[in-house]
Amino acid sequence: MSTPKTLFDKVWDAHVIRQVKDGPDVLFIDRHFIHEVTSPVAFLGLEGRGATVLYPDRTFATADHNTPTLNQHLPVADPMSANQLAALERNAKTYGISHWGLGHIKNGIVHVVGPENGITLPGMTIVCGDSHTSTHGAFGAIAFGIGTSEVEMVLATQCIMQPKPKKMRITVNGKPGKAVLPKDVILYIISQTSASGATGYFVEYAGEVFENMTMEGRMTVCNMTIEMGARGGMIAPDQTTLDYLKGRELSPKGEQWDKLVPYWESLKTDEGATFDLDLTFDAADIEPQITYGTNPGLGTGVTHQIPTADSVKDGSASYKKSLQYMGFQENESMIGKPVDFVFLGSCTNGRIEDFRAFASIVKGRQKADNITAWLVPGSHIVEKQIQEEGILDILTQAGFELRQPGCSACLAMNEDKVPAGKYAVSTSNRNFEGRQGPGARTLLASPLVAAAAAVTGVVTDPREFLN
Amino acid sequence: MAYDKFTILRSSAVPMPIENVDTDQIIPARFLKATERKGFGDNLFRDWRYNNDNSPKADFVLNDPTYSGKILVGGKNFGSGSSREHAAWAIYDYGFRCVVSSFFADIFQANSINVGILPVRVSPEFLEKIFAAIEADPKTELEVNLPAQTITLLATGESESFAINEYKKHNLTNGYDDIDYLLSMKEEIGAFAETRPF
Ligand code: SF4
Numbered sequence: 001m002s003t004p005k006t007l008f009d010k011v012w013d014a015h016v017i018r019q020v021k022d023g024p025d026v027l028f029i030d031r032h033f034i035h036e037v038t039s040p041v042a043f044l045g046l047e048g049r050g051a052t053v054l055y056p057d058r059t060f061a062t063a064d065h066n067t068p069t070l071n072q073h074l075p076v077a078d079p080m081s082a083n084q085l086a087a088l089e090r091n092a093k094t095y096g097i098s099h100w101g102l103g104h105i106k107n108g109i110v111h112v113v114g115p116e117n118g119i120t121l122p123g124m125t126i127v128c129g130d131s132h133t134s135t136h137g138a139f140g141a142i143a144f145g146i147g148t149s150e151v152e153m154v155l156a157t158q159c160i161m162q163p164k165p166k167k168m169r170i171t172v173n174g175k176p177g178k179a180v181l182p183k184d185v186i187l188y189i190i191s192q193t194s195a196s197g198a199t200g201y202f203v204e205y206a207g208e209v210f211e212n213m214t215m216e217g218r219m220t221v222c223n224m225t226i227e228m229g230a231r232g233g234m235i236a237p238d239q240t241t242l243d244y245l246k247g248r249e250l251s252p253k254g255e256q257w258d259k260l261v262p263y264w265e266s267l268k269t270d271e272g273a274t275f276d277l278d279l280t281f282d283a284a285d286i287e288p289q290i291t292y293g294t295n296p297g298l299g300t301g302v303t304h305q306i307p308t309a310d311s312v313k314d315g316s317a318s319y320k321k322s323l324q325y326m327g328f329q330e331n332e333s334m335i336g337k338p339v340d341f342v343f344l345g346s347c348t349n350g351r352i353e354d355f356r357a358f359a360s361i362v363k364g365r366q367k368a369d370n371i372t373a374w375l376v377p378g379s380h381i382v383e384k385q386i387q388e389e390g391i392l393d394i395l396t397q398a399g400f401e402l403r404q405p406g407c408s409a410c411l412a413m414n415e416d417k418v419p420a421g422k423y424a425v426s427t428s429n430r431n432f433e434g435r436q437g438p439g440a441r442t443l444l445a446s447p448l449v450a451a452a453a454a455v456t457g458v459v460t461d462p463r464e465f466l467n
Numbered sequence: 468m469a470y471d472k473f474t475i476l477r478s479s480a481v482p483m484p485i486e487n488v489d490t491d492q493i494i495p496a497r498f499l500k501a502t503e504r505k506g507f508g509d510n511l512f513r514d515w516r517y518n519n520d521n522s523p524k525a526d527f528v529l530n531d532p533t534y535s536g537k538i539l540v541g542g543k544n545f546g547s548g549s550s551r552e553h554a555a556w557a558i559y560d561y562g563f564r565c566v567v568s569s570f571f572a573d574i575f576q577a578n579s580i581n582v583g584i585l586p587v588r589v590s591p592e593f594l595e596k597i598f599a600a601i602e603a604d605p606k607t608e609l610e611v612n613l614p615a616q617t618i619t620l621l622a623t624g625e626s627e628s629f630a631i632n633e634y635k636k637h638n639l640t641n642g643y644d645d646i647d648y649l650l651s652m653k654e655e656i657g658a659f660a661e662t663r664p665f
Contacts (some may be wrong), residue, residue, distance in 0.1 A: 017652070017656060017659045018652065018655065020633075020634040022633060023632060023633075023634035023635075026649065026652065028656065028660065049646070049647075051646075051650065054653075054656070121665055123664075123665075124665065153646050156646055156650060157650055157656060158656060158660065159656055161645050161648075161649070252665065259664070260664060263664065
């Protein structure tokens with residue numbers, strides 16, 4: 001019998017064209033996503049060396065990082081953004097790359113539109129010049145973020161040179177409690193491993209919790225895997241994966257689909273395969289989470305107190321600096337902390353299930369007066385679902401507005417910036433200093449925790465609103 | 468960025484018998500703001516090379532016409548400190564193609580090869596011999612043979628071999644960077660792409 005392999009090994013090994021002696025592996029890339037911010041310099045480099053795009057049909061372009069979320073039909077006001085958007089459009093046209101620009105019905109955040117249109121498939125290698133490319137790992141793909149020089153590399157050669165990372169398995173068994181969403185599961189894991197605990201690893205998630213999770217939930221988990229330092233995360237494809245993919249616009253159809261199913265079903269870790277590190281958690285220990293510091297590892301259960309400096313791994317000097325930035329003290333309770341902004345969106349939590357969860361709490365209630373809320377769908381397709389399912393009516397009646405798709409306040413490159421010193425409960429993925437605007441203070445949480453804050457104006461346990 | 472192929476280099480050398488030459492000395496941080504790769508050679512060893520009023524410091528080796536050549540011979544732990552790729556650019560743009568030392572900082576070594584400079588690590592004894600030979604005759608020539616992985620003092624024929632990763636050697640002898648390497652595999656990539664099910 002051949003040696004047992006992990007899911008990661010199976011997909012990686014199937015893409016190695018050449019193993020460079022004492023060097024990296026040459027890995028074939030099935031799908032490449034590009035956006036307006038990290039691609040222009042790569043195209044310049046390509047032109048500089050007289051190269052061309054080798055397989056234009058393996059690259060997909062969407063505009064998302066610095067697009068406005070209001071009045072998208074008007075010309076983009078910021079000249080830098082407008083330039084980048086124009087460059088993306090021009091480059092896509094020159095090289096024959098599909099381009100879903102601003103206003104296109106399929107436009108949206110790159111990691112939302114890829115899966116929802118069936119571009120992302122199990123067993124693929126997928127890269128993009130954005131670190132949260134790990135999202136696509138939810139389908140049993142190897143997906144990771146790359147730098148601009150590597151974007152040029154993939155455009156020119158459809159390959160990338162990478163040393164093989166170490167392997168980690170994270171198993172979570174049991175049943176998550178009330179109001180515990182996939183976002184809480186991953187925030188909990190990161191709080192346990194720390195923001196650097198998986199550096200150098202590629203993570204596979206296993207166990208009941210992930211088996212029972214929807215594809216959207218799995219995407220949330222894989223998306224944030226990189227926040228513990230990992231290269232990416234992945235989950236073995238199963239019936240849930242196939243049901244999600246079947247019939248999507250660009251998913252394989254008919255005979256091609258039938259041929260792929262047995263291959264996809266083989267994509268799981270063999271009995272006896274080994275990992276460099278195996279971690280196990282119990283779902284019963286996870287409650288709705290919230291972060292209180294300036295990296296995603298500094299989070300805790302929403303009803304807990306802020307830990308003392310001596311109980312954290314990060315080193316007390318940086319921990320104290322972090323709390324100071326946030327305006328928090330050790331031992332304080334998170335419940336009741338004032339909130340100014342609520343952001344529902346991003347490639348972490350900007351999908352339909354996230355809007356359904358948010359609506360389940362705000363339904364029949366009113367937005368708190370002190371709250372400015374930015375509800376930003378991940379794509380036009382999500383926006384349409386929000387309308388069709390009646391969620392838009394619920395949101396409007398509760399005093400909320402819906403904005404247009406884009407990355408928005410996740411990285412605050414457009415106008416959606418949280419002012420200095422203000423607190424935002426955000427469903428995005430990073431709470432670094434200044435991430436949501438200079439001086440902005442971010443509390444990462446699930447759509448339910450965000451909704452509870454939006455209607456009460458303070459940090460609130462969402463379980464109070466659910467029976 | 469393209470650079471010239473490296474196979475056999477025969478040249479006199481510039482001696483810099485100083486240990487721990489760090490990248491801040493090679494190219495000071497204030498020269499990193501450029502957005503293009505231009506003019507770094509002029510600022511190589513800027514603060515060792517020039518006074519505050521931009522007049523050359525006569526006693527610095529790069530300002531001494533006695534010494535010239537495409538090989539820079541440095542003391543132990545050459546290229547330590549910050550990981551800036553600009554340090555290697557500056558050395559290359561100035562005109563050096565090879566740096567010899569008894570020990571290199573890791574990242575500097577990797578950066579050098581990527582931009583087309585061959586770092587040659589020799590034994591401390593051989594390094595001393597090179598310094599002594601240059602002192603005796605500043606025009607003495609060294610031969611660095613990449614295919615054979617040897618460095619030779621031509622006057623005496625004394626020689627030592629050096630190590631280099633096969634992949635990096637291939638790149639340097641062909642004048643390739645990583646993208647060029649992949650471009651040279653186009654047929655193999657094309658054949659592989661045919662086998663992909665999606
Ligand atoms: S939503 Fe945020 S993390 Fe996601 S692609 Fe946009 S900027 Fe990156």
